[in-house]
Amino acid sequence: MKKSIIGLLLIGAFAVSMPFIFNKSIDVKEPHKLDIDGNFIMYDWHYDDFKDEARVGAGTDWDYNLKPVQISERVWCYFGGMEMPTKENAGNMSNSCYIKGDTQWITWDTGPSYIFAKQAYAEMQKIADMPVKTVIISHEHDDHWLGNNYYTEVHKAKVVGPASVNENYYGPRHVEGKDYPGMQTRMIRALYQNATRDTVLALTDEAFEDTTEFEISGVKLEYVKVGYAHSEEDWYLYLPDDKVILAADVVMNGRVTSNRDGLVVGQINALNSIKSREWNHLVPGHGFVTDKTAADETVHYFDILKDRVIEKMEDGVIADFITKEVTLNEFRNMDLYYVLSPQNVFRSYEELEMFDEDDLIDYSDEKEDDDDEDED
């Protein structure tokens, strides 16, 4: 009996290891399909005439079946599912918005693919037939900006975004006489080719050092830098006339956030910065709640995450056991709780070991200062 169980286990182990065994012996018949870093390229690349050659795969384009939702007089958004990117959702799991200027649309994030952006624009064109000349990006995670190249290629738009995009990603390159496509990001690898088709990384054209106010086509915008929060470099957009905040991933609701690249203290500071603005609507990076309660869940999540991890740390709980001790049960019924919450807790341990109260920024002071200035 025992022997047969061991036998079965061995067969099982062999079956599981098969792909790895075979992987090792893969012989690359078309070495040109490796990119400059040796990664296998998922689609064919034709540097000179890529507009004529399909960048891949057969079949009609994925239909994202997009319906814009109006948030305020000037703002419409597309809401993605509460999931990780999969072949079944074709990457449609984040939120992106359109802002209506006098003579042009401005986009806030561009979604997971060229085809997503193209279909999103087609819906907006029915509302007002204007081009997109400026694309504004929140952060470098690829569910938020792989639609960029639809706007840069078709509308000749400029991409305003984080400098970190240009540091951590690369687009198509021509090196030592050879052509290489852009980086194969998580999204490009995850989706079917009829969704990723035509998607090429279009990086940031214009980056700002710090929070900047500007006006585009009659719309006043404040592009607010919150720095290292959900990712290495996060920004949100504030429309003071509309009293709308487009928060992207420093706010999520209905699901647990992913803090895999983030900082708890950075997140709390970002949320405090958002609280210091006057707004009636806030669009999260993921989630459907856009009223005055939109940020409440994220505020609560990071508050209890910080307090409980620090408390357990002070009790002497070591990192290995922190996910057993801090479970954030209040969020158990939220989407992605089991997938993301333990890793958020685990990751926060290392950061919070060096927690310093002084790292928290008190934006309420700043608000009072601003108010004083107004009175002068």
Ligand SMILES: [Zn+2]
């Ligand atoms: Zn996201």
